[in-house]
Amino acid sequence: MKGIGKAAVPIGVVSIVLMLVVPLPAALLDLLLGLNITASLLILLVAMQIKKPLDFAVFPSLLLVATLFRLSLNVSSTRLVLTDGYAGKVIEAFGHFVIGGSLVVGLVIFLILTIVQFVVITNGAGRVAEVGARFTLDAMPGKQMAIDADLNAGLINEAQARKRRHEVTAEADFYGSMDGASKFVKGDAIAGIIVTLVNLIGGFAIGVMQRSMEPGEAVSTFSLLTVGDGLVSMIPALLMSTATGIIVTRSATEGDMGTDLLAQLGRFKQPVRIAGGAAIAMCLIPGLPKLPFLVIGAGFLIVATRMSETPEVDEDAEAAAAAGDDEPTPDSPEAIVEKMRVDPLELEVAFDLVDLVDPARGGDLLDRVKALRRKVAMDTGLVIPLVRTRDNLDLPGSQYVIWLNGVPAAKGISPAGTILAIGDNLDGLPGKATREPVFGLAAKWVPVELQRQAEMAGATVVDRSSVITTHLAEVVRQNAADLLGREDVRLLVEMVRRTHPVVVEELTPTLLTLGEVQRVLHALLEEGVSIRDLVRIFEALSVRAKTSADLDGLVEAARAALGSAISHPYVTPDERLHVFTLDPGFEQRLLESIRQSDAGMVLALDAAGIDALVNGCSGLLEDAERSGLSPVLVCSPQVRAALARLMRQVLPRLPVISYAEVSRTAQIESLGVVSGAVAIR
Structure with a gap:
């Protein structure tokens, strides 16, 4: 099917172009007019079935091809009408049966359809497409930042992030294309009006001047066929315009348009009951026919009695209640086990440092900690666990503590309203003298208002969040080996397996167990060696393990494989x-x-x-x-x-x-x- 479509579409487009210059027999034109109407109806039905606009991403290009196809049919039918006075059974039926053989009726119907398409649907769809394209492009940076934040937080992996970025880009491209494609619909409506007017004048002139017909006969022969041709073209154009409007106004939901329509209109029975009563009340107006309104009102009331009203759900309250139901009691084994659980990495802050972790108050510490996980992974090859950040009212003011496997690993201070100025010539600045927590450099906590003066004094100025993040990064690097758990090793092995399955299959569990691999990686991290190049490490371990599983020998083999990357x-x-x-x-x-x-x-x-x-x-x-x-x-x-x-x-x-x-x-x-x-x- 894919190969057929790949060849059929270019052939179809070339055939459409040829139709503009090559005359078509009336029988073939009937077939193509039927195809045009049916294909337009199919596109409209597909547009109503999709759940989100990107499910029909080919629509802008399809709209261009359909518009060109319709115009080529206009040219072919015009050629037959003006040369032979006959353009097939389809146009003849529309010219005589549909409009009753009346030129005035045909022109009025054609004008109404044109107004509906051009003034109502096309203009509205074009405006929605323009606004949608602008808003989608404006929202792109925010969506990209949200994806990066989820990736840094470990909520999604790289493949999921890549897929989401592709969807964001595809959405922007789609709405941008729809903004331009809506002009095809508008141009098609204008072209339909012009072509019909030109054909009316040209057909009447040919009948009267070239074929010596009476005016009435010329109108009957040419003008009715021209109006029929206009109606045949206008109906598919109207269907395509409607499909365009549905596509650009469609928001992403869980169901198709029909399902959403019934679910949302039938959610509450009270409006249906009131509408039925209002229809019956219309019977009281003198002069109005009572039977139609009685039937409609009774139908609405019957539907209302059969509807089951969906109560409004407070999602926040429901989520809170569900969380409360799921939360174990304080004395339950589950609660005790949760309290006993030791997090690999924790950050405790005093009460006056909460503003650093509260986004509502401008705090960005949590975002920096998330970004730190990615940087450490790039530097050491270790994906550190999520850092549990919490406040502790028992800590002295301005203090923070970094916990490693349940044991305090480092502590420091970060006074509110200050910045850390690092340098030797700080005597002229007011503040509390201290030492930079990572390198032990002379520093001083000075008020934020004096940042400019500190910079002019030659000091390096660091904000409070950066001090904590840098201190946390140093603790992580110094204790990277202690953060490497058995489960972390399993995830690293699976990561290598996806790209180099043979390397993993040869190494574990045939030659080394997962625990022995962990000991080697632990020893490398303990000496400050990055384990990012796991493929070379595993290949070296496979060779060495065939002769000896001695830990020092395995570590030296891995170091030899990494070579100059260590120094x-x-x-x-x-x-x-x-x-x-x-x-x-x-x-x-x-x-x-x-x-x-x-x-x-x-x-x-x-x-x-x-x-x-x-x-x-x-x-x-x-x-x-x-x-x-x-x-x-x-x-x-x-x-x-x-x-x-x-x-x-x-x-x-x-x-x-x-x-x-x-x-x-x-x-x-x-x-x-x-x-x-x-x-x-």
């Missing part, structure tokens, strides 16, 4: 990677001291060796940080796992990478060498 975050904008290295002799000593334990590979060094390692790295790191640099410690792959495990305990801000993970494009700049005795600068 890329530490590369400066000018493509430099600042590194510390180990003295070869000291590195060999570390390699020989590696022992396997329940926690993985560890360094079994004596106290002196540990002190030399830690003090050497600490001294070099402090020197680098004073220069504003963020270095990494580079070592051989065999030592890296054990050394990184030690550094996470004593010097967590120093990343440890292997030589295989060093960026291939960055320029390596050594900041020192750590030996067993002292750091060599």
Whole structure:
């Protein structure tokens, strides 16, 4: 069917164009006129059955083709009428039987149909299409923002968001097309009037001047056929105009027009009863026929008695009552279990910070927290759970607390009516001195009115919501591994399965269980490695797991697969990677001291060796940080796992990478060498 339609539509359009210049026999014209009327009726019925305008999105183009088809039939019928004085049985029937063979009656009917189509339906539909197109285009940004908000909140996935955006764009395109297509209907009505007038004059002139007919005979032969031709064309045009009006005035509902009409008109019996009584009361007016009004009034009253009135439903009250019925009692097991549930991530705010989370008061903290989930996912590959935000009256004023798995992970303050100015030269500004919660920089809470003065003093100004959001983001990044649950791993695996099913089928559950995959991803996140490239990680795990399921070996295999992507975050904008290295002799000593334990590979060094390692790295790191640099410690792959495990305990801000993970494009700049005795600068 699809292939037939693909070929039939272009052929049909070309045939319509040919009809404008190629004469048609009367029998074929009868067939095409019948097709025109039937197709217009079909389009009208389809327009009444759709639930929303986009269900008939092809209508603007179809309207153009139907209009062109109707005009081509006008040209063909005009050619037959003026040349042969006969244009088939259809036009002859409309010219003699429908209007009774009277030219005056035909012209009056034609004029009435033209007024109905042109003045009433076409103008109204054109205006509605114009307003609908304008309002739809104006509403597009808001609809797009609502879709983005739902996506950031996790209420819909990327595929659903893409579908909704497509629907919004398609709706705007449709109403824009309908605004232009309504001009086809208006132009068709004008063309029908002009063609009929021209044919009347031309037919009369041909009959009298060329064929030497009497005026009456010329009118009977040509003018009646011309009016019949106009009526034949006007009826499909009227049907199409009506379909256009129905399409542009149709709002999205759950049912078709007939269902909605009966449901909404028959919702209340009182108006039907009053209408029936009013019809019967019309019988009291002298001179009016009583039987028609009695029949109509009685019919309405009978219908009213059979109607079951639908009571008006308060949806808000009904929803509240349903929620109350579903809510368990305070002492029920369900309520106790709900209270026991520990949320992975919570944000508690004091009573005077509620304005930050209340959209009605201009608060945008919730929107920023939703956007944070997307940013963290892009940076770390971890989709963090929804952040439960609530107020706590027991908290001191201006304070907020970030909870991680039921335990306070961080806290801070955000005084109302202030902004955070970060900088060193803040002595001239009034306010409360503090420390920026993420990097520990010197800062001061100053009144909002002094924002301009703080900026002129060279301070970096941050609003209250940004302070909380930045603090929350840092807590999430530092504890990303603890937020990765078994269910989260399952969702990540299913995500990879949709695009790379073979990779997942080879890895789990054949080689590794879901729990073992979770341990590997947990270890990567614990060292600050993004797990966004799950395909390469899973492929490396599949190869390694065939020989050993040792955790450290699996982690190192995954890191080797990621390669320079691990060191890329530490590369400066000018493509430099600042590194510390180990003295070869000291590195060999570390390699020989590696022992396997329940926690993985560890360094079994004596106290002196540990002190030399830690003090050497600490001294070099402090020197680098004073220069504003963020270095990494580079070592051989065999030592890296054990050394990184030690550094996470004593010097967590120093990343440890292997030589295989060093960026291939960055320029390596050594900041020192750590030996067993002292750091060599």
